[in-house]
Amino acid sequence: MTLKNGVLDPQGKAIGHSLNRLGFPEVGDVRQGKYIELELAETDTAKAKARLEDMCKKLLANTVIENYSIELVG
Amino acid sequence: MKAAVLVFPGSNREGDVAQAIELVTGRRPTMVWHGDGDFEKVDLIVVPGGFSYGDYLRCGAMAAQSPVMAEVKKRAAQGVPVLGICNGFQIVTEAGLLPGTLMRNSHLKFVCADVHLKVETSQSLFTNRYQAGQVIKVPVAHAEGNYFADAETMKKLEDRGQIAFRYCSPEGAVDGSGNPNGSSSNIAGVFNETKTVLGLMPHPENAVEPMFGGTDGKGLFEGMVEALS
Numbered sequence: 001m002t003l004k005n006g007v008l009d010p011q012g013k014a015i016g017h018s019l020n021r022l023g024f025p026e027v028g029d030v031r032q033g034k035y036i037e038l039e040l041a042e043t044d045t046a047k048a049k050a051r052l053e054d055m056c057k058k059l060l061a062n063t064v065i066e067n068y069s070i071e072l073v074g
Numbered sequence: 075m076k077a078a079v080l081v082f083p084g085s086n087r088e089g090d091v092a093q094a095i096e097l098v099t100g101r102r103p104t105m106v107w108h109g110d111g112d113f114e115k116v117d118l119i120v121v122p123g124g125f126s127y128g129d130y131l132r133c134g135a136m137a138a139q140s141p142v143m144a145e146v147k148k149r150a151a152q153g154v155p156v157l158g159i160c161n162g163f164q165i166v167t168e169a170g171l172l173p174g175t176l177m178r179n180s181h182l183k184f185v186c187a188d189v190h191l192k193v194e195t196s197q198s199l200f201t202n203r204y205q206a207g208q209v210i211k212v213p214v215a216h217a218e219g220n221y222f223a224d225a226e227t228m229k230k231l232e233d234r235g236q237i238a239f240r241y242c243s244p245e246g247a248v249d250g251s252g253n254p255n256g257s258s259s260n261i262a263g264v265f266n267e268t269k270t271v272l273g274l275m276p277h278p279e280n281a282v283e284p285m286f287g288g289t290d291g292k293g294l295f296e297g298m299v300e301a302l303s
């Protein structure tokens with residue numbers, strides 16, 4: 001989950017400033033997000049993806065301010 | 075007026091708001107645990123402040139999915155008034171009862187201070203004891219009170235008069251000086267379309283007795299009693 005474009009990310013800004021101060025002047029815009037790993041009892045990838053979409057919309061992401069992306073592994 | 079105050083693991087202002095309600099009604103509200111999918115019929119449901127579920131995932135996100143909130147959503151749809159204060163505001167927005175969301179304060183710090191609010195309208199069951207434009211002083215205590223909604227939603231809120239309170243200077247100027255958290259348009263509290271749901275970050279329940287720094291929050295509770303009794 002990452003904040004949508006246009007939504008101010010003060011934490012990302014603070015991280016960017018710190019990195020600049022630490023000698024990484026090449027760092028520009030920083031966007032901070034969340035990463036969640038889930039184990040699913042589902043082997044059908046299409047079904048798994050649909051269920052995950054549902055989870056993101058219902059709980060994992062706040063779609064007012066956040067985008068999400070899903071990656072299936074294993 | 076019969077009120078219910080919800081209690082989640084991590085709530086911490088439920089006692090304060092229960093006391094404020096008892097002060098104006100003479101009647102102790104019913105405390106309802108988050109796992110209770112059903113509770114007695116009441117005139118008002120209060121979602122109090124605190125750190126429900128430890129603020130895990132996002133403030134209010136887990137509480138919004140609890141059994142008691144499923145029931146609150148049903149009752150709100152039937153017109154039962156709902157008041158969400160601080161974490162309660164975060165919970166009711168996450169539950170979809172109010173538009174927008176509360177983000178991390180723009181300065182990234184927890185803010186605990188008295189703030190001034192401009193009452194935007196007296197035309198609601200929550201604000202009928204105040205005058206439109208009146209400035210009141212109440213405390214805030216939060217790290218995620220930075221109200222955000224997309225441009226379209228903001229326009230709707232303004233056009234429909236859904237903004238209840240705005241942060242302002244002691245003189246009533248709505249500008250950056252009185253804004254404690256970076257909220258869009260200095261928003262401190264919003265109504266739903268029917269003005270039966272109010273969410274606000276400040277704590278009117280902590281401004282009801284002179285001994286604790288002021289009584290400007292009392293009007294909110296008195297107004298509700300008048301409207302709901």
